[in-house]
Amino acid sequence: MTHIDPEALVASLRRLQKDRSATGIVHHLERIVQVVDRLFGYSGAGLMFAEEDRTLRYLFATDERGRSLERAQAVTGQGPCVAAYVGDTAVTTVDVRTDRRWPALRELLHPEVRGVAGVPIRLGGVPVGTLNVYQDAPHEWQESDTQALHAYAHVIEQVLVASMEADEKAVLADQLQYALDYRVVIERAIGYLMGKHDLTASQAFTGLRKQARDSRRKVSELAAELLGEQGQRNVANPDHVV
Amino acid sequence: MTSDASVLENVLTGMADLFGVDGAALMLLDGQNRLRAIGATDDDGVLLESAQESVGDGPAIESAASGGLVAIPDLHAASPMGFPHVAVHAQPVRAVLSVPLIEDCELIGVLDFYARDGRVWDRTEAEAGSRLGELMVIVLQVLAESRTDRAPSGQL
Numbered sequence: 176m177t178h179i180d181p182e183a184l185v186a187s188l189r190r191l192q193k194d195r196s197a198t199g200i201v202h203h204l205e206r207i208v209q210v211v212d213r214l215f216g217y218s219g220a221g222l223m224f225a226e227e228d229r230t231l232r233y234l235f236a237t238d239e240r241g242r243s244l245e246r247a248q249a250v251t252g253q254g255p256c257v258a259a260y261v262g263d264t265a266v267t268t269v270d271v272r273t274d275r276r277w278p279a280l281r282e283l284l285h286p287e288v289r290g291v292a293g294v295p296i297r298l299g300g301v302p303v304g305t306l307n308v309y310q311d312a313p314h315e316w317q318e319s320d321t322q323a324l325h326a327y328a329h330v331i332e333q334v335l336v337a338s339m340e341a342d343e344k345a346v347l348a349d350q351l352q353y354a355l356d357y358r359v360v361i362e363r364a365i366g367y368l369m370g371k372h373d374l375t376a377s378q379a380f381t382g383l384r385k386q387a388r389d390s391r392r393k394v395s396e397l398a399a400e401l402l403g404e405q406g407q408r409n410v411a412n413p414d415h416v417v
Numbered sequence: 418m419t420s421d422a423s424v425l426e427n428v429l430t431g432m433a434d435l436f437g438v439d440g441a442a443l444m445l446l447d448g449q450n451r452l453r454a455i456g457a458t459d460d461d462g463v464l465l466e467s468a469q470e471s472v473g474d475g476p477a478i479e480s481a482a483s484g485g486l487v488a489i490p491d492l493h494a495a496s497p498m499g500f501p502h503v504a505v506h507a508q509p510v511r512a513v514l515s516v517p518l519i520e521d522c523e524l525i526g527v528l529d530f531y532a533r534d535g536r537v538w539d540r541t542e543a544e545a546g547s548r549l550g551e552l553m554v555i556v557l558q559v560l561a562e563s564r565t566d567r568a569p570s571g572q573l
Contacts, residue, residue, distance in 0.1 A: 179456030
């Protein structure tokens with residue numbers, strides 16, 4: 176049962192449209208992320224977004240420390256936010272600098288990035304990016320923290336849904352759609368490699384992405400070929416992917 | 418339900434979850450600068466907003482008039498602590514926190530958070546309510562810009 180009056184909503188939105196130009200979805204997302212750390216009292220927050228090859232890249236962060244967190248993960252292909260995206264679940268760490276799961280991060284991180292939490296941002300039920308927050312000291316995350324972050328991520332998802340339906344959807348929306356279109360085949364390829372080589376999802380994805388980069392091809396294209404969906408061209412030995 | 422309405426309902430539900438209250442409701446100014454009930458997360462919220470719109474009084478109306486937060490521990494309390502003439506039309510609702518929605522220094526509406534039990538809204542909750550009000554303004558801007566009956570002028 177709906178609890179919204181569509182006619183009243185349209186009348187008010189028309190009023191808001193007057194005398195103002197659109198500022199774009201990226202600008203709005205940036206403002207939303209700036210609100211999140213003030214709302215929860217975190218040291219900083221950021222947003223990472225999946226490119227067409229399912230690689231996370233940082234869209235923005237609230238400060239330089241947060242940028243180092245997102246950049247380090249984009250460079251190494253590992254970290255709490257990458258894990259949150261690949262596993263489609265909340266991932267936290269008390270102290271990312273000493274966490275043995277991601278040893279390569281330490282050297283690239285700003286020293287004041289310590290406690291980190293990442294939650295997936297989903298469209299159509301599948302992850303397309305992550306909302307990331309950090310604390311400048313080691314931090315024990317509670318379940319209530321991740322629940323609140325999931326709720327906040329849900330609001331971001333609704334903003335993305337609204338912008339996706341606009342006439343002016345462009346780069347970001349296209350990237351989101353691309354990620355959605357090719358996610359299934361990439362996920363299947365990851366599953367194939369996990370089963371064949373006894374890998375974790377993160378290891379399988381990293382190997383797939385590396386092979387795609389090395390051969391200057393898209394991850395989705397390589398994934399499809401691995402699965403035999405686009406013939407066997409250019410895949411001399413699928414096992415070399417890992 | 419239109420997609421805009423669906424998005425707004427989901428956002429209100431997400432905000433109520435974030436805040437840890439029973440519900441959230443929205444009133445917005447229309448083209449004639451009248452505060453109109455837009456919707457809520459449940460029937461109790463719809464009753465609260467409809468009552469305020471029809472009576473012309475209540476925490477949201479007061480918030481819109483003053484441009485500040487209005488925190489009511491018990492809507493049923495005698496005036497000026499409560500709004501018994503509004504409460505009679507929204508019986509299940511007790512505590513209300515009304516947050517003015519400001520865009521570019523201009524009031525565009527009021528966001529109400531409510532609980533079915535009486536409660537005193539503390540400073541931290543008032544601060545959180547303000548932040549969620551900022552978030553709602555952004556959501557409304559996105560919805561306004563996303564409407565197809567506007568001239569495309571934005572860029573990413």
